Amino acid sequence: MDNSPSIFEKLGITFWLCLMWIVLVVLLALFADLLPLPGADVMDWDHPAAPPGTVGTLQSLIASDANPTEIVYFFGTDTMGRDILTRLIYGARVSLAVGLITPLIGLFFGGILGMLAGFYKGRVETIIMAVMDSILAFPGLVLLLAITFFLGPDLKNIIISLGFLTIPSFARIARANTLTYSQRDFIQASRMVGQNDLSIIIHEIIPNIFTPMLIYALLVVSYMIVAEGSLSFLGLGVPSPTPSWGGMIAEGKEVLEETTHVSLFPALIMFLTVLSFNLIGDSLRNLLDARGGQL
């Protein structure tokens, strides 16, 4: 046991690189206002769709400012001359808010419902799972479109409706895990000494199903980032001028024949973020499976 590699080694270099990327994105998004960036909706009409590295002056942005400052558009500007880097950082707020909050909604409600279904079985299970299946039966994006259409597209509504849509899959996973554990004899053994249902759920079931649920939640994070991107891409995400990665890609698509960087950078950043979440989830699952194999 002692000479086995540490958790640090077991997870591998990719895991830590991914984690660093995520931390970087989160930090940038959190402290965007403190960074020396022009506003997300500040337009430089002298440099529309300028390639990366173009130097602009802030004078054209703020006319009253007597001392024009130079600014380097590291990632270029979009069709309306807005700094892509700035918009990416502000857009990260939307993606991360959606990506990180929605799975929590699903984890909480879905986890509880699934656990109840798996533990009590019988009629409780039938009812809960029938409702869950009905929600799953809604073609996801269509329902999302419908909800945002009727409720109006703002961040809160998007998070709530996406969160709602993740409940059934969490419930399914919680139920499946609970079922395998509740058939095991240690549940019987704890009944034998007189533990009640609540105590069994808290002390015997939750510790066992929590890790797989959390790992699934990580996977959902990347689904949600993509889903939010799709909505924004279709123009049904957070309303402009708030930047979002999907919306930026959609804008870039219009000028694809002339220049690629407008959609390339948001696509790349989104790709890296989603990939990182996937890889982190995958490494953790492998670690867990390896542990399970020792049993």
Added chain:
Amino acid sequence: MSIPLLSVKHLTTDIHLEQGKVRAVRDVSFDLWQGKTIGIVGESGCGKSILCKSILKLLPAYAHILEKSQIIFNGRSINNLTEKELNKIRGQGAAMIFQDPLSSLNPVMKIGHQVTETLLYHLKMEEEPALKKAEDLLKAVGIANPSQRIDQYPHQLSGGLRQRVAIAIALACEPKLLIADEPTTALDVTVQAEILDLLDHLQIQRNMAMILVTHDFGLAACRADEIAVMYGGKIVEYAPAEKLLANPRMPYTKALINAIPRLEDPPHTPLQFIEGQPPNMMIPYAGCCFAPRCSLAGHQCRDQEPLLINDDTDDHSFACWNPLGKIS
């Protein structure tokens, strides 16, 4: 019959796991003559199952057989055979049955298809006569209504019937050797007795040789001509059945026999047991691998690995520095 049907020499198999390399089978040698049964007895993890799979080279990708190992089947070394040539032997020369009859039959394939497969592939039979033969085979292994069973799936059969089907599949191409890897462990005692009787009967009828792998010493004692006891990947004692039972030389063999509860003993007779745990194959051990659990172990046992040697007679060999029954 001057040469054995199967001759295994210095068979050594390594398994590569994430945590490291395990030598699962160490330098195993034995001969098996036509019509005879060798019983390979050992506790779980002693390498007996890997041994059987090594003989037919049915190992998973992470295991490999070392160069020095020699397996001669029917006068022909199978060391350097191509996969295609091996398949010829696997299907027709030697067959195998496994521990759990439910998992050894394909759940989504009809019984008939599973029995006829080898007939179609190896014997190039036509569909119709093959089905006919499959019915005969099922009848031969004691299945009452074969024409009906042929259209059924494994889950529709009971455990004993499934094992009978597995035996029918194994016998389809009239093999000379049958390797039975714990064939009755998953079955009830009463059914076990029937299946073993069936195997006995078929063996005599077809003059087959059999390798019977089991953890049940009693079973090997009743059914095998020779018994090889395995411990820690090695054969530690190897002799004709009666001889081994009457006069075990290796302390492990004796302890194993004595640990089995006997029906003759009155209730509450304390059992003789072996202290400690079976060896962890991950950690190489210099001496005899039983030494840590052996009450007779001395310095030599802990430092030097004993080889399998013949003592007084030709046919009784054991690997022990301090054999029992030695007149000192």
Added chain:
Amino acid sequence: MKNKNRPLLELSNIVVEFNADHGEKIHAVSDISFAIFKGETLGLVGESGCGKSSLARAVMQLPGPASGKVTFCSKDLAQLSKKELLKIRPRFQMVFQDSVSALNPKRSVGKTIAMPLKVTGNLSKNERHTLVEKMMSKVGLDSELFNNKPHQFSGGQCQRIQIARALITEPELLICDEPVSSLDVSIQAQIINLLETMRKQYDLTMLFISHDLAVVKNISDRIAVMYLGKLCEIAPSEQLYQSCAHPYTSALFSAIPRVNHPQAFPKLQRCIGELPSPTAPPSGCRFRTRCPKVKEQCVFEEPKLYEISPGHTVACHLFQ
């Protein structure tokens, strides 16, 4: 031994049912009655699917039987309130067959063993800790391993953990459901001997369930034989071995491969064919489809239990 004629556990007409696929009920255990006297070990033998484990769980009230009475210490367990049942639970405990399944993989061994004490809740944490360490050394576990998780132990050691958990409340009755059947012979002997030692030390009454007649014979004073949810024969161990009466019992005895009598393998008494499905048990005597001595009467009439000698009862028409 002086309390020998007072039953500690009494089962009368126990029926255990399961819901089958069609909404029908399968009788896993039908109409079984016997008693276990204080200080004795009763062995319960039968092949897979005969209902022996279901019977054990019914006795443990996990959950209780569909009908019939379980009387423990002269109390009808079904009549007790939740609170009273909780209070009496520490006095009868169980050891499960599959130790991997019976131990919570996320809980340390020490906490697993301490759990029954924690639920009853009379002791402080330190007191519990001392008791657990004492118990661990009694069952042959190194008390240094207190904080290890179950997956760090071998099968035999896990079974020791289970025994420790069952005995920590110092019960009077211990039910062992196939405690050694997944273990290797050398380890099996260790566990059987440990159970014997514990039985003497704690003055236990035991119900020992196994499919292995030789193991049961070794550990029990009396043996009950079950077939498809029914009791076939019940007799003192030695008497059952010397002169078993039921054809199924003799079939079981004759089917056991034995090291010391390899030649003696009487085939005449063997039973034939496969175990019938418990969903549709045969009419009359349930063993009749495989019985070498079947008569016409067996098809129509279910045999009653006949006492052929003191303490030896058989359910077979041959002894009418």
Added chain:
Amino acid sequence: MIKLIAKKLLRLFFILIAVTAITFFMVNLLPGDAAYNIAGPDSTAEEIENIRKDLGLNENVVVRYLNWLFKVVKGDLGESLLARGLVSRAIVSRLPVTIELLVLSVLLSLMLAIPFGVICAYKPGSLIDKAVSSTAFGMMAVPVFVMGIALIYIFSIHLRWLPATGFSPISAGIFANIKSLLLPAFTIAMVEWVPLMRVLRSDMITTLQENYILMARSKGLPAPYILFRHALQPSSLTLITILGLQIGHLFGGSMIVETIFALPGIGRLLIGSIFGRDYAMVQGCILFTTIAYVIVNFAVDMLYAFLDPRIRKQMVDGHG
């Protein structure tokens, strides 16, 4: 079996009703009056009242839903406000495009997933497995809309092999038709094949460790035969489940792809109607996609039974 199919159909019918009801109530109950939205901000109260009357908005919502449902059953989905025509006609004219696109993309993704999944599972950890698995893993992080843009950039703008946008109906020739759909279908397939391949690979690895594969190998059967005849079918159950679950996903994908490639399918119709606040059309589109979803799920259930006789038995026995 028939009973079971009836039960399944009943449940699917329930889902259909639930989805349509929820969308209907959402349209009608949520803040923001449809009539006001339709009439526009400059309209007078009278105009709004007229529209309300036209739409039947003054009646009870349940009554209106039932009216709508009744009309739907008769094939009347109402009139589109924007397109000035029947909703049903618009949908029927758009439906073939979407169906063709989806069928083509499912076929393409299976054509990628099955061979690669089998090859990877045959030698897990090999160079080819590592290459395919990591490529697939990377692709999993590419959203459909990014994939679409990337493919347009490569194949249309850069290589000029395939048209970037536009649709040629079958009447314009089957070759032109397929050519116009190839890139969109490929876009969906490139994203959707990954989960299919991954589940097939991991299930297949598990299957290949099964005893019956060992048994098949011990029969001397050649490897490709074992892989495709013995292992593929029992390994494809999760694949089918994922495929079923993907349908909802696919429809979302097709909506995006139809937008990117300007294909006249249901998805683009839906988005157009949402932007145009065309309630009847939105309602109709959602109804149609739900029906499609329900039908596909039913087919998946039936496919299960076809693939695994154990499930078939369960279904005949009447639970599942």
